[in-house]
Amino acid sequence: MGKSDIFGWLVQRSPWPWWIAPAAVLGALSGQVVRATPDGGMDNAIVVRAARTWLAGGSPYDDPHFLYLPGAVLAAAPQALLPHALVRVLVPCAVTACLVAAWACALRLHRVPLGSRFAVLGLTALAAGFAPFAHLVRLGNWTVSAALALPLALLLAGRERWVAAGAVIGATLAVKPLLAPVALLFVCARRWRALAVLLAVPAVVSVLCALALPDPAGFVTRTLPFLLHGDDAFVRLYEASPAAVLPRLGVPAPLARALALAACAAGTACAWLRWRRGGPGPLRLAEAACGLMLSAFLVSRPSYDHYLVVVLPLLLAGLPYAGSVARGPWFWLALVPQLPGVTWPFLEPVTRRAFRDAATLGALAVAVARTARPAGTTPPPAPGPRAARTRRPAAPGHRCRYPRGQAAIPRFDPPGRIRVLCIFVVYWLAHSHGTGPYTGPPGR
Numbered sequence: 001m002g003k004s005d006i007f008g009w010l011v012q013r014s015p016w017p018w019w020i021a022p023a024a025v026l027g028a029l030s031g032q033v034v035r036a037t038p039d040g041g042m043d044n045a046i047v048v049r050a051a052r053t054w055l056a057g058g059s060p061y062d063d064p065h066f067l068y069l070p071g072a073v074l075a076a077a078p079q080a081l082l083p084h085a086l087v088r089v090l091v092p093c094a095v096t097a098c099l100v101a102a103w104a105c106a107l108r109l110h111r112v113p114l115g116s117r118f119a120v121l122g123l124t125a126l127a128a129g130f131a132p133f134a135h136l137v138r139l140g141n142w143t144v145s146a147a148l149a150l151p152l153a154l155l156l157a158g159r160e161r162w163v164a165a166g167a168v169i170g171a172t173l174a175v176k177p178l179l180a181p182v183a184l185l186f187v188c189a190r191r192w193r194a195l196a197v198l199l200a201v202p203a204v205v206s207v208l209c210a211l212a213l214p215d216p217a218g219f220v221t222r223t224l225p226f227l228l229h230g231d232d233a234f235v236r237l238y239e240a241s242p243a244a245v246l247p248r249l250g251v252p253a254p255l256a257r258a259l260a261l262a263a264c265a266a267g268t269a270c271a272w273l274r275w276r277r278g279g280p281g282p283l284r285l286a287e288a289a290c291g292l293m294l295s296a297f298l299v300s301r302p303s304y305d306h307y308l309v310v311v312l313p314l315l316l317a318g319l320p321y322a323g324s325v326a327r328g329p330w331f332w333l334a335l336v337p338q339l340p341g342v343t344w345p346f347l348e349p350v351t352r353r354a355f356r357d358a359a360t361l362g363a364l365a366v367a368v369a370r371t372a373r374p375a376g377t378t379p380p381p382a383p384g385p386r387a388a389r390t391r392r393p394a395a396p397g398h399r400c401r402y403p404r405g406q407a408a409i410p411r412f413d414p415p416g417r418i419r420v421l422c423i424f425v426v427y428w429l430a431h432s433h434g435t436g437p438y439t440g441p442p443g444r
Contacts, residue, residue, distance in 0.1 A: 010118035033092035040091025041140020051076035061218030070209035071174040105151035106317035136306040166194035170201025181296040240357035241303040267295030273372035334363030
């Protein structure tokens with residue numbers, strides 16, 4: 001499986017006291033949301049309000065902040081019938097449970113035991129050291145459905161159950177079309193039957209649910225134009241795509257859109273090349289799918305920080321494998337802007353957080369795109385004085401372990417792997433200052 005050295009220790013069974021740490025962090029996060037938000041999260045409240053509008057006979061698309069498919073209206077209807085006090089508790093707990101299940105699916109995709117030390121440390125690091133994780137719980141955004149569906153679908157695909165994987169992605173698309181780029185993965189794999197299921201499920205569900213709405217074409221006539229153009233001056237302040245961030249730096253809007261499209265095309269091509277490169281193990285599935293999603297985030301409008309939670313668990317779970325994205329420096333550098341508690345000069349206002357999110361998005365896209373290079377094609381370093389140097393002959397009377405004139409055998413020295421572990425531990429501990437309250441963009 002490609003696990004060795006310190007990573008072999010990480011995948012061993014964890015003592016039970018270790019699980020106190022993630023339980024405490026997740027419990028504190030959910031409890032804080034229950035206390036601070038009266039409706040279980042601002043974004044979830046928009047969906048529930050749309051469901052109440054539908055139950056009252058109105059059109060849910062009268063609210064310009066409601067950007068979901070018709071299936072989401074019926075999916076949120078049970079919440080609309082529950083007491084506010086119960087929704088206030090259930091939603092943060094449900095979002096947290098879905099994110100934990102997503103991490104578990106990502107671990108099983110990479111064949112890492114769920115009771116391992118890496119499972120404990122990774123979950124704690126995600127919850128305490130990656131700010132978008134906490135933001136997603138606070139907002140109660142339905143992006144959590146995509147965050148769970150993607151690793152679950154890839155887990156099924158890794159077990160050659162592609163039709164079931166297509167059904168999982170399709171069911172998520174029926175609620176929120178965030179995972180639409182993953183359909184290209186089925187095209188790359190030539191799984192046409194599974195692709196048909198993926199497309200048929202949201203189409204059928206959306207048509208049937210739209211017929212129950214007073215405005216069946218509301219998503220096409222109202223929401224879709226906004227998703228394609230993103231013409232909202234207030235919401236644009238929170239978008240992380242280059243098409244939204246670069247104009248704030250003085251770049252002309254047409255040029256920014258052209259650059260975003262070029263980056264998306266390049267990322268998609270790299271994802272296709274990564275799939276063509278193949279390779280043993282589950283890295284092929286995870287890296288190709290994450291490459292497609294990150295490419296879409298580069299050009300999609302809107303694109304927010306909590307979208308990164310869809311891909312990060314899949315990339316982090318591959319850390320025990322040699323050659324994975326998580327073993328490269330770009331992956332860890334990309335996460336630096338998302339460290340909670342760090343105040344960045346000139347980026348203190350929440351409306352400037354998009355610059356940090358754009359930096360993380362771009363760096364992650366570069367890190368995943370680098371996996372398109374064929375394995376083993378990196379040219380070896382040119383022989384220098386150190387490489388050509390041979391073992392100095394032993395002095396008289398001194399026993400030498402190497403034959404006279406033979407090059408010295410390199411000593412075991414895994415600095416790269418130890419460095420990765422140190423970065424992982426530092427990143428986990430860097431949350432100690434807390435994130436503070438976060439409201440985020442409305443209605444996404």
